[in-house]
Amino acid sequence: MRRYALGDIHGHPDALRRAHALIAADMARTGEPAPVVHLGDLTDRGPASREVMDYLIAGPKQGGPWIVLRGNHDFMFRLFLDDPTARDPGLNPAYTWLHDRLGGRETLASYGVDVSDHRSVAEVWAEARARVPLSHRVFLDNLPLLHRSEQAVFVHAGLRPGVPLIAQEPTDLMWIRDGWLDDPRDHGLLVVHGHTALDAPHHHGNRVNLDGGAGYGRPLVPAVVEGRDVWLLTPEGRVPLRPPEG
Incomplete structure (x- = not known):
């Protein structure tokens, strides 16, 4: 029944390690391992997307399994590596993944790619193809889009209301x-x-949003979900996360 979950990481490995330390401490208190669900957007905006990828690919050294979902930023990164002209249908047509607002350049720079403005997209793409390891592409290819337990479903962005999960x-x-x-x-x-x-993070009653803005420098706060009950994990222990009253 128990799942741990954490929101968008966006290229911040130190925040990711701190979140996992809080999860490990809670597991130690309960005495039982449980799956850890990462809700996607591993990459972009932050300074060290490659380090985040390496950490997640290496997997857990102890505790329960890690489940890593695909976010829109992870999809855009992977799509660019295959075809820099391809467009994600969910992206505003005014932007590309390399636009300053999206953080793709920071991701490529973390792999050592020269993303200087004077370089063409074709040049950046060719270097990215050479520098991003095949293991990272395979990892991104195999990320699931959702994970469910008996009473909760974990997904990057959300669901289309009224449409069956399948x-x-x-x-x-x-x-x-x-x-x-x-x-x-x-x-x-x-x-x-x-x-x-x-x-x-905020509990809306029918949904819980765990993206507390780590991509913009705010803390990455993990949560534990048991049935439909949710707690945030802090250095002092669990703090209940409930919908606002009224």
């Missing part, structure tokens, strides 16, 4: 905001997601 579109699972964030209906399962950065 029929959800990948673009919605990685990108959805409109029609989702303002939908108050119960979805049958508690939905634990990231993608939409907040000042801190």
Whole structure:
């Protein structure tokens, strides 16, 4: 029943290690391992996406299994490596993955790619193909889009309300905001997601958003989910995360 979860990492390995230390401490207190679900957006914006990838690929040395979901930024990174002209259908047509707002350049720089403005996209792509290890591409290829337990479903962005879980579109699972964030209906399962950065994790009743803005320098706060009950993990222990009253 128990799952640990943490939101968008965005190239911050130190924050990731701190979050895993809090999870390990909680596991030690309970005396039992449990799966750890990473909600996607491993890469972009932060300074060390490659280090994050290396850490997650290496996997856990103890405790329960790690489940790593695919976020929209991870998909854009992987898509660029195959075809720099291909467009993610969820991305605003005004942008490309290399736009300053998205953080793709920071990801490539973490692999040692020269992303200077004077270089063409073709030059950047050719160097990226040479520098990003095949093992990283294979890892990204195999990331699932969701994970579920008996009473919760874990996904990067959210669900299309009213659509069965098995029929959800990948673009919605990685990108959805409109029609989702303002939908108050119960979805049958508690939905634990990231993608939409907040000042801190928040429980909305039918869903829990764990993207506390680590991509913008705010803390990466892990949570533990037991059934539909949620606690944030802090150095002092568990803190209940509940919907606002009223």
